[in-house]
Amino acid sequence: MLSPSRPRPQRVSAVLTLFVALFLALPAHAQKQPGFQGPFALTNAQVIVAPGDTLDGGTVVIRDDSIAAVGPNVSVPSDAQAFDLSGQRIYPGFIDSGTHLGLAEVGSLPETQDFNEIGDLTAHMNALTAVNPSTVHVPTTRVHGITSVITEPENGILPGTAALIGLHGYTPEQMHLGGVTFTKLNFPSVGRQGPSDDRSPETIQKESEKALNKLNELWTEAERYARIDSAVAEQPEARRQPEFVPAMEGLLPVIRGEQSLMISANAAPDISKALDWAEERGVLDQLILSGALEGWRVADEIAAADVPVLVGSIMQPPSRESDRYDKAYRTPALLHEAGVTVALRSGKTENVRNLVFHAGFAAAHGLGKTEALRAITTTPAEIFGVADQVGTIEAGKRANLFVANGDPLQPATDVQHLFIDGYKLPLENRATKLYDEFLNRNPGLEK
Amino acid sequence: MLSAFPSRLSSALGALAAVLLVASPLQAQDQLRGDAPDDWLIQDATVLTVTNGTIENGDILVRDGNIAEVGTDLSAPSGVETYDASGEYVMPGIIEAHQHMAISNVNEATNQVTAEVGVGDVLNPYDIGIYRALAGGVTTAHVMHGSANPIGGRNETIKLRYGVTNPDRLKMDDAPRTIKFALGENPTGLYGEGRNQVPGTRMGVEQVIRTALTEAERYMEAKQAHQSGERARPPAHSERLEVLAGVLRGDILVQTHGYRADELLMLMNVFEDFGIQDLVFHHVNEGFKIAPELAAFGDDGAGATVFSDWWSYKFEVYYSTAYNAAILAENGVNASINTDIPGEQRDLYLQAAKTQRYGDLSDTQALELITINPARQLGIDDRVGSIEERKAADLAIFSEHPLSVYTEPQRTYVDGVVRFDHEEDPDDMRLRVDPEGTVDLARDGWSRHAAHSCLKGVAQLRATRNGVTLENADQ
Numbered sequence: 001m002l003s004p005s006r007p008r009p010q011r012v013s014a015v016l017t018l019f020v021a022l023f024l025a026l027p028a029h030a031q032k033q034p035g036f037q038g039p040f041a042l043t044n045a046q047v048i049v050a051p052g053d054t055l056d057g058g059t060v061v062i063r064d065d066s067i068a069a070v071g072p073n074v075s076v077p078s079d080a081q082a083f084d085l086s087g088q089r090i091y092p093g094f095i096d097s098g099t100h101l102g103l104a105e106v107g108s109l110p111e112t113q114d115f116n117e118i119g120d121l122t123a124h125m126n127a128l129t130a131v132n133p134s135t136v137h138v139p140t141t142r143v144h145g146i147t148s149v150i151t152e153p154e155n156g157i158l159p160g161t162a163a164l165i166g167l168h169g170y171t172p173e174q175m176h177l178g179g180v181t182f183t184k185l186n187f188p189s190v191g192r193q194g195p196s197d198d199r200s201p202e203t204i205q206k207e208s209e210k211a212l213n214k215l216n217e218l219w220t221e222a223e224r225y226a227r228i229d230s231a232v233a234e235q236p237e238a239r240r241q242p243e244f245v246p247a248m249e250g251l252l253p254v255i256r257g258e259q260s261l262m263i264s265a266n267a268a269p270d271i272s273k274a275l276d277w278a279e280e281r282g283v284l285d286q287l288i289l290s291g292a293l294e295g296w297r298v299a300d301e302i303a304a305a306d307v308p309v310l311v312g313s314i315m316q317p318p319s320r321e322s323d324r325y326d327k328a329y330r331t332p333a334l335l336h337e338a339g340v341t342v343a344l345r346s347g348k349t350e351n352v353r354n355l356v357f358h359a360g361f362a363a364a365h366g367l368g369k370t371e372a373l374r375a376i377t378t379t380p381a382e383i384f385g386v387a388d389q390v391g392t393i394e395a396g397k398r399a400n401l402f403v404a405n406g407d408p409l410q411p412a413t414d415v416q417h418l419f420i421d422g423y424k425l426p427l428e429n430r431a432t433k434l435y436d437e438f439l440n441r442n443p444g445l446e447k
Numbered sequence: 448m449l450s451a452f453p454s455r456l457s458s459a460l461g462a463l464a465a466v467l468l469v470a471s472p473l474q475a476q477d478q479l480r481g482d483a484p485d486d487w488l489i490q491d492a493t494v495l496t497v498t499n500g501t502i503e504n505g506d507i508l509v510r511d512g513n514i515a516e517v518g519t520d521l522s523a524p525s526g527v528e529t530y531d532a533s534g535e536y537v538m539p540g541i542i543e544a545h546q547h548m549a550i551s552n553v554n555e556a557t558n559q560v561t562a563e564v565g566v567g568d569v570l571n572p573y574d575i576g577i578y579r580a581l582a583g584g585v586t587t588a589h590v591m592h593g594s595a596n597p598i599g600g601r602n603e604t605i606k607l608r609y610g611v612t613n614p615d616r617l618k619m620d621d622a623p624r625t626i627k628f629a630l631g632e633n634p635t636g637l638y639g640e641g642r643n644q645v646p647g648t649r650m651g652v653e654q655v656i657r658t659a660l661t662e663a664e665r666y667m668e669a670k671q672a673h674q675s676g677e678r679a680r681p682p683a684h685s686e687r688l689e690v691l692a693g694v695l696r697g698d699i700l701v702q703t704h705g706y707r708a709d710e711l712l713m714l715m716n717v718f719e720d721f722g723i724q725d726l727v728f729h730h731v732n733e734g735f736k737i738a739p740e741l742a743a744f745g746d747d748g749a750g751a752t753v754f755s756d757w758w759s760y761k762f763e764v765y766y767s768t769a770y771n772a773a774i775l776a777e778n779g780v781n782a783s784i785n786t787d788i789p790g791e792q793r794d795l796y797l798q799a800a801k802t803q804r805y806g807d808l809s810d811t812q813a814l815e816l817i818t819i820n821p822a823r824q825l826g827i828d829d830r831v832g833s834i835e836e837r838k839a840a841d842l843a844i845f846s847e848h849p850l851s852v853y854t855e856p857q858r859t860y861v862d863g864v865v866r867f868d869h870e871e872d873p874d875d876m877r878l879r880v881d882p883e884g885t886v887d888l889a890r891d892g893w894s895r896h897a898a899h900s901c902l903k904g905v906a907q908l909r910a911t912r913n914g915v916t917l918e919n920a921d922q
Contacts, residue, residue, distance in 0.1 A: 107760035108632075137759070191886040267886040294886065317790045319886050321575045324874035325582040325793065350759035357797060360852030369853075410852050411800035435770035435806065438735045439777060445739040 035168055035423035039063040041076040042417075045085035045403065048092065050392040051373035060090055062399040065422040069395050085403055088416060091373075092393050093147025093400035094408075095164075095380040096355045097310035098290055098345025101141060101151045102131035102165065102175075107349070116155035120211075121218055123183060124250030125160030127153045131172040139429035141352045142167040145402040147420045148177050148390065149352060150310075150345070150380075152184055152262075157215050158247065159184055162262060164384055166400065168420040178386035182260035182288070183251065187274040188212045191267035191319065212273075219281060222248045226255040254283065262288040262310070267319065268297035275305045288383060290345065293319050296331050299338030308383045309340055311375075313347035315358055326365055332375060333366025342371075343380040360409035372409070398422075478878050479610030485512040485840070485863030488523040492532035492844065497539055497811060497818045498833035507537060509840040512863035517834055530844075535857055538814060538849050539833050540586025540841030541795050544752040544821035545702075545729050545785035547591060548576035548792060549617065554593030555600055556637060559646070560659045562626060562690035565601030566592050570614035576789045577609040577617075578876045581859045581867035583793035584843030587619065589825050591729075594629035594704040595637050597646060597655040601626050601690065602702060604825050606841075606861055612878065623700050623826035626690065628656065630705035630714060632763050653713050660721050663691035700725045700826055706763040708736040715744050727752060727824045729785070732764040735771045738778035750824040751775050752783040755798035756805070772816060773806020783821035800850040813850055839863075 040062040047058040047070060059074040060067060068077075076082050105112035114130035131151060141149070152162035164180035165172070188211035190204055199207070225248040232239040253259035261283050265274045271292060278284045289295070290310040295302060302309060311332050318327035332342050344362060346355040355376060363372035381391030389398050399422040406413035418425045487509040494505030494517065506521035507514060523529050547553050551569045555561040570590070580588065586607055592600035604622035611617065630652050639647020646652040666688040672678035693699040701718075705711050705728050718726055727750035728734060734741060734751045741749045753775070758767035768774070775782040784798050799817045802808040808816075822832025831841050840863035847854040859867035 105759070106762050106765055109762060136765075269886075315794065317576075317579055317793065321877050321881065322875040325579045325876075351756060354756070357801075357852055361794075361797075364853040364855055411797070411850065412803035414804065430766070431768040431770055431805065434735065434766070434768035435774060438738070438768075439770075439774050439806075441736075441739060445743055 034428075035420075035425040037064060037422045038424065039068070039077055039080040040419070040424065041074075041080040041082040042085055042090055042403065043076060043082055046089045047393055048089060048373075049394065050092065050378055052370045053392075058090075060393060060401070062419060062422050065398060067393060067395055067397050067399050067401075070393055083403075083417065085416075088403050088405055089408075090393060090401055090403050091145060091408055092377045092391055093402060093420065094145050094355060094359075094376040095343070095390065096146055096149040096346050096352050096376070097343040097380045097383070098162075098312065098347055099149045099151050099352045100154070100349040101137055101149050101167075101352050102133070102135050102172075103127060103151055103153070104349045105132070105135060105137075115153050115159075117153065117159065118155075120156040120214065121158050121247045122153075122156055122160055122250075123158040123248075124246040125153055126163070126181070127151050127161060128163040128165070128172045128176055128181070131163070131165060131175060133170055133172065133175060136430050137350050137352070138167050139425075140350070140431060142418060142420065142425065143415055143427045143429055143432070144353045144356050145404065145408050145415050145418065146352060146355055147400040147402070147418075150180075150384075154186075157186055157188065157211055158218070158251070159186065160250070161259075164386065166398075166420055168423050168425055178384070178389050180384045180386060182262050182384075183254045184290075185215075185261060185263045187263050187265040187270050187277070188215065189265070189267055189270050191270065218247070219251075221245075222251040222255055223281075225249075226252055230256075254286065257283075257286060260286045260288055262290050264290040266291040266293040268294040271295060271298050272301055275301055275307065278307075279305070292335070293328060293331065295340070296327065296334035296338075299335050299340060302335065303339040307340075308343065308379075309335055310343050310345045310380070310383070311335065311362075312345040312358060314344070314362055315354070329361045329365035332362040332372070333368075336367055336371055341379060341383065342367075342375050343383055344372075344375040356409050357411065363409065369407075369409070476613045476616060477608075477610045478612060479876075480864050480866065481610075483864045484528050486510050486524075486527045487840070487860070487863060488521060488527050488529045489532050489537060489842070489844070490521075490529055492535050492537040493848075494834060495536060495538040495810075495814060495849070496834040497814050498835060500811075504533075505537070507834065507840075507842065509842075509860070509863040512840055514834060514836050514838050514840050517836060530858070532844055532857075534846075536845045536848055536854075537834065538584070538843050538845065539818045540831065540843050540859065540861065541584045541817045542783075542821040542825070542827075542832060543580070543585055543588040543785055543792055543795060543817075544727070544783045544824050545591055545787050546580075546588040546789065546792055547593070547787065548580065548588065548789035549574040549605060550590050550603075554595040556593070556595035559596050559634070559638060559644075559655045560598040560687060560691075561592075561596050561600050562598055562659075562688075562694075563600070563686040564592070565603065566590055567601065567603035567618065570603065570605065570617050572609075572612050572614050572617055573878045574789075575877055576792065577607050578867070579790075580792040581607050581609055581861070582856055582869075584796060584845065584849065584856045584859055585792055586841035586843065586859060586861045586866075587822075587825075587827070587831055588792070589625065589702070589821070591702065592627040594627065594633040597629060597634045597652050598659055598691070599627035599629055601699070604827060607859075607866060608861055608864075609866055609876075610878070619827065619830075621827075621830070624693065624698065625700045625702050625825065626694060628701055628703040628714070630703060630710040631707055632761060633704065649707075649710050649713065652710065653717060656714070656717055657720075659691060660695065660717070663688045663695055664721070667692045667695065694723060695721060697724060700727065702727050702729055702824075704729045706730055706732045708733040711737060711749075712740060715740065715749060718745075725826075726750070730754065730764075730787075731775075732758060732767040732771060734780070734782075735768060735774040738775050738780050741775070742779040748780060750781045750783070750820075752785045752821060752824060754787070755784050755801045769801065769805040772802050773808050776802075776808060776812055776816070777806070781820050781823055782816060783824055784816045785821070796845070796849040796854065796856075797852065800852070803850065810848070810850055 042060040047055040061069040103115040153159035164177045165175040166177045169175035188208045228242045359372040378391040381387040403417040489507045494502040508516040550566045555564045591602040602625045604619045605617040638644040669682040673681040724745040731751040756769040819832035822828035842860040844858040845854045
C-alpha cells in the first residue's frame with residue numbers, strides 16, 4: 001500500500017480489459033445497464049466470511065440476488081462467469097448506521113433537501129418516501145464497498161421514520177432492505193448546537209425542559225390514542241373512531257412495541273435522561289441509541305440498559321474543550337470496553353463514503369480492526385434485525401459484497417468489484433468519470 | 448539601611464527578586480513550555496524528509512530549534528535530550544494553507560473591498576483548536592480572512608506555539624504577507640442577493656477587482672508623482688490602497704477563494720493585465736478542469752489548495768471530483784490539501800492519504816500536499832515544509848506511516864520544542880477555563896450538519912431569515 005510509486009496506466013488498462021471482457025461476455029440488453037446479475041464465481045480469494053472469520057483460497061458463488069455457496073472446495077458452476085481473485089480479498093458489504101443519503105442533493109439549496117419537514121412532531125413522515133434512487137451520491141458511496149445505509153429524517157423532536165436502503169435500485173421500494181423502518185426521536189438536548197448557537201446555559205436548559213414537556217405530553221396522548229385505537233379495533237360497532245391525528249398514527253407501531261425507536265442523543269445528561277425516559281415509557285426493549293458523542297461518559301449506564309448504540313460521526317473534536325483531543329475517535333472503543341453493542345454511523349450525505357475511514361480511526365483508537373469491521377457489518381445487521389440477510393458472506397444471504405486489493409479501511413486500497421443484491425455494479429461515479437476525462441485533458445493548453 | 452531589615456524579611460525579598468529574575472518575560476508568556484528544551488536528538492526513526500527521500504533508522508539533531516543534522520548514527524552532544532523513535536515515523540510538521548482557527552473574527556463583511564483589515568490583529572492564542580491541530584501533527588497554519596468580499600482582508604501565517612499568550616508570538620517571523628480574495632457564490636450571495644449591490648454575478652466580481660486594482664495603480668502613480676515633484680501634494684492616505692499597492696508590487700501574496708473554472712480563468716486574466724505573478728487559489732473544486740492553464744500561469748504557475756473530498760455542499764461544488772488533487776499534481780500544478788473549518792484540522796494526514804485512493808499518488812506526492820507544497824504557496828519553503836538542515840525543527844512523529852489510517856500522532860515539535868506529546872500531555876490542555884463549561888455539540892452529527900450549512904459561507908445567507916450571520920469558515 002505504501003509503495004513509493006505506482007504506474008498509473010495499470011488502473012486504466014485494467015478497467016479497459018475488464019470492460020472489453022464484459023462487453024464480449026454479455027447479451028446485448030445488459031450492455032446498456034449499469035448493473036447485471038450473474039451467476040458469478042469468485043475464486044482463489046481470501047474471503048472475510050465475517051470479521052474474525054477468514055477463509056483462504058475460497059470460492060464464492062453468486063446466483064440471482066443471493067450467495068449460492070461459499071467454501072474452500074466449492075466448484076464453479078458451468079454457467080457462471082468466473083473471476084480469478086488471487087491475492088485479493090472479499091468482504092461483506094459495509095453498512096452505515098446513520099446518513100441522509102438520497103434525501104439531499106446540494107447542501108445549500110433547500111429545494112434539494114428532503115430530510116427537514118416542518119414542525120416538531122412529524123412522526124408520520126417516512127424518509128423512504130423521499131429517497132431519490134438516482135442521487136449522484138449513491139454511486140459515489142457504494143464504490144467504497146458500502147452497500148447499505150440507514151437514511152433518516154432530521155428536523156424536530158419526532159421527525160419521522162428512518163429506513164435501511166440498499167445502494168442499488170430504481171425505486172425506493174427496490175432499495176428498501178428487509179423492510180427495516182424505525183421511528184426517530186431527537187431527545188431534547190442540553191448541548192450547544194453549533195458555532196452560531198449563542199444561547200446562554202440557562203436558555204439552553206429552559207428550552208430543553210420545554211421540549212421535553214412537549215414530548216411527554218405528546219407521548220401520553222399517543223399512548224391514549226393507541227388504547228382507543230385498540231379498543232375500537234376490538235369492538236368496531238360499539239365505539240366511536242378517535243379523531244385522526246397523523247403524528248399519533250405514526251407512533252402507533254412504537255407504542256405497541258412493534259417497531260424500534262431510535263433516540264438521537266449526544267450530551268451525557270441527554271443520554272442518561274433518554275434511558276430513564278425510555279424505561280418509564282416502557283420502550284427500553286425497542287430502544288436504539290444514535291450519536292452518543294459523549295456516550296463514554298455514561299458507558300456503564302448504557303451497558304446496564306442493554307441498549308445498542310449507533311456511534312458517530314466520530315470524526316470530530318470532543319464536545320468539551322477540557323476533553324482529550326481524541327475522545328470522539330475513542331468513543332466506540334470506550335463503549336465497547338464497557339460492554340455496549342456498537343455500530344458506526346458517518347452522519348453524512350455526500351461523504352458517506354468516508355465511513356471506511358471512520359472505521360479505520362475507530363480501530364486505531366482502541367477498538368481494533370476486527371471490532372471496527374463488526375461495527376459496519378454484523379453488528380448493524382443484528383441491531384436492525386437483518387442478520388439473516390446481510391453482514392456476512394454465507395450461503396443464502398443477499399449477495400452484498402465487494403472485492404478489494406487490500407485492507408478496505410486503508411486509503412491506498414482500491415475496491416475492484418462490487419455486488420449488491422447479486423448485481424455486479426460498475427465502479428463508476430461522477431468523481432471517476434471526471435478523473436478519466438480530465439487527467440490528461442485533450443486538448444490541453446493548445447487546441 | 449538594608450542591614451536594618453530583619454534577616455528573614457531580607458531573605459524573603461531576595462527570594463522574590465530571584466523569582467522575578469528567573470521568570471523572564473518569555474517564560475511568563477508561555478504557560479506550557481516556557482522552559483522546554485529546543486535541542487534534541489531524535490533517534491532511529493523512519494525519516495520522511497519529503498524533499499530528499501526516506502531514511503531508515505534515521506536520526507535528526509536539533510539545535511536551538513533548528514534542524515542541525517539529518518543522517519544515521521548521529522550522537523547527542525552534551526546537554527541535548529534524546530528521543531527514541533524506533534519503530535516510529537518522522538515527517539515535516541504539517542502545514543495547513545487555509546484555516547480559520549485561532550482568530551476571533553473572520554469576515555469584515557461590510558464592503559466589497561476591505562484590504563485594510565487583517566486577522567493578524569485578532570489572533571486568539573487561547574484557542575484549544577491550536578492544540579488539537581498539534582495533536583494531528585500540524586505546526587504551521589495560514590489563518591485567513593473570510594470569503595465575503597471580492598477583496599477581503601489580510602491573512603496571517605502562524606506557528607502553533609500553543610502555550611504562548613502573547614498573540615504576536617504565534618506569528619511566523621519573515622512569512623510574506625498575504626491577502627484574501629474571493630470569487631463566486633459567497634460574494635455574489637452576500638452583496639447581490641443579500642443586499643442588492645454589485646457584485647450579484649461573476650461579471651460583477653471581475654469588475655470590483657479590476658476597479659480596486661486600478662485605483663491602487665493610480666494611487667501609486669500619484670504618490671510617485673508627488674515624490675518626483677510633478678505633483679504638489681500626495682494623494683490622501685488610504686490604508687486600503689496601500690495594501691493593494693503591495694499586491695501590485697508583488698509584496699503581498701494573493702490567496703483567492705474560488706471554485707468554478709471560469710472564475711479562476713477570469714482572475715488569471717485580470718492578474719496578467721496588472722502584472723501580478725503570485726496567485727494561489729483556494730478550494731478550487733473545478734481546478735481539475737483547467738489544470739494546464741493553472742500550471743502555465745505566470746512564471747511559476749498558480750497554486751491550488753483544495754479539500755480532499757468535500758463537495759456538493761453548494762451548487763458551485765456539485766460537479767466535483769475527489770481526484771482533484773491528483774489531477775492537479777499530475778499536471779504540474781503546485782497543489783496542497785487543507786481543511787478550512789476549525790475542528791477539522793486534526794486529520795490532515797488522512798486527507799492527504801485519500802489521494803492514494805483517488806488518483807494513486809505516491810507516498811511522497813501525498814505528503815507533499817501537506818508539507819512542502821503549502822509551504823511554497825505561502826512563501827515559507829525556505830524555513831519549513833521538509834526535513835532539511837537549517838530549516839526550523841518543525842517535526843511530527845507518528846506511530847505508523849502517516850498515510851496509514853491506523854497511525855497515531857506521538858509527538859509534535861515546533862521550533863524544536865515539544866508542543867504535543869501523546870504520552871505526557873494531560874487530557875485537559877486548556878490555557879484558561881470557561882466558567883460556563885457548556886457541552887459543545889457544534890460538530891455533532893446532524894446538528895453539526897446544520898452548523899455545517901451555515902459554514903458554507905455567505906452563499907447560505909439567502910436561506911436564513913435572520914439576516915447576515917457569518918461563521919468561522921468560508922467554504
